[in-house]
Amino acid sequence: MRRVLIRKKWMVVTLAMCILFLGACGKKADTTSTHQESKVVKKSELPKNVKSNDWNLVLVNSDHKLKQELDFKQVTDGSIVINTKIESALNEFVAAASKAGYKASLVSGYRSISYQKEVYADSIQSYENSEKSVSEAEKLTKEYVAAPGSSEHHTGLAVDIMSSNWYAQHGDLDNSSEKDKGQKWLMDHAVDYGFILRFPKNKEKSTKIDYETWHFRYVGKDNAKYIVKHNLSLEEYITLLNKEGKK
Numbered sequence: 189m190r191r192v193l194i195r196k197k198w199m200v201v202t203l204a205m206c207i208l209f210l211g212a213c214g215k216k217a218d219t220t221s222t223h224q225e226s227k228v229v230k231k232s233e234l235p236k237n238v239k240s241n242d243w244n245l246v247l248v249n250s251d252h253k254l255k256q257e258l259d260f261k262q263v264t265d266g267s268i269v270i271n272t273k274i275e276s277a278l279n280e281f282v283a284a285a286s287k288a289g290y291k292a293s294l295v296s297g298y299r300s301i302s303y304q305k306e307v308y309a310d311s312i313q314s315y316e317n318s319e320k321s322v323s324e325a326e327k328l329t330k331e332y333v334a335a336p337g338s339s340e341h342h343t344g345l346a347v348d349i350m351s352s353n354w355y356a357q358h359g360d361l362d363n364s365s366e367k368d369k370g371q372k373w374l375m376d377h378a379v380d381y382g383f384i385l386r387f388p389k390n391k392e393k394s395t396k397i398d399y400e401t402w403h404f405r406y407v408g409k410d411n412a413k414y415i416v417k418h419n420l421s422l423e424e425y426i427t428l429l430n431k432e433g434k435k
């Protein structure tokens with residue numbers, strides 16, 4: 189009996205850890221609150237030759253789920269896996285942060301759909317083991333764990349990056365890291381290396397994901413510059429490109 193209880197307790201702890209590291213990235217936003225819409229968008233400044241179906245603009249979210257694994261060349265960068273095409277940009281970004289005095293930790297990169305399926309199923313199981321009903325277990329899982337196929341991490345173009353200093357002290361992905369100078373540097377300079385903060389403040393209605401200070405997405409320098417300058421989400425940028433016939 190005791191052994192069973194200990195095992196149960198261990199499973200709950202394991203689940204909590206999983207949710208912290210994987211589920212926290214992609215927490216569904218409460219979209220009932222008001223948000224700021226971008227008002228001025230200058231179409232004349234759109235990057236030349238950009239197309240909404242370019243490889244670096246692939247859109248994966250709860251409305252655009254992948255049905256099967258994407259096929260791309262992968263490379264291991266430190267402890268994470270990414271799309272080979274973003275390796276040099278990511279290394280430059282992290283090296284520049286270090287040069288500015290802020291070491292950065294690559295916390296999470298590519299995750300396959302099948303892996304996400306396991307995380308999702310494990311989460312439901314663990315909630316059930318901790319006395320939640322089946323429907324409660326599913327509801328909680330949906331809230332904290334990205335549904336398989338809907339995570340941008342499937343693309344290998346998204347990386348969770350934390351200021352090492354902050355991460356060493358707190359050990360989790362949390363928005364309070366915005367107060368950390370190193371995290372702020374990463375958020376402010378990502379654009380120079382072709383990355384955007386994918387889930388910014390005040391864009392929850394568009395992204396349907398809560399503000400995340402750590403989730404960076406590669407889109408290329410020209411796209412990143414335009415997106416940041418005009419305060420757009422990736423969803424809004426792609427909608428704009430399609431409207432302009434750039435697809």
Ligand SMILES: [Zn+2]
Nearest residue numbers: 213347348403
């Ligand atoms: Zn992430």
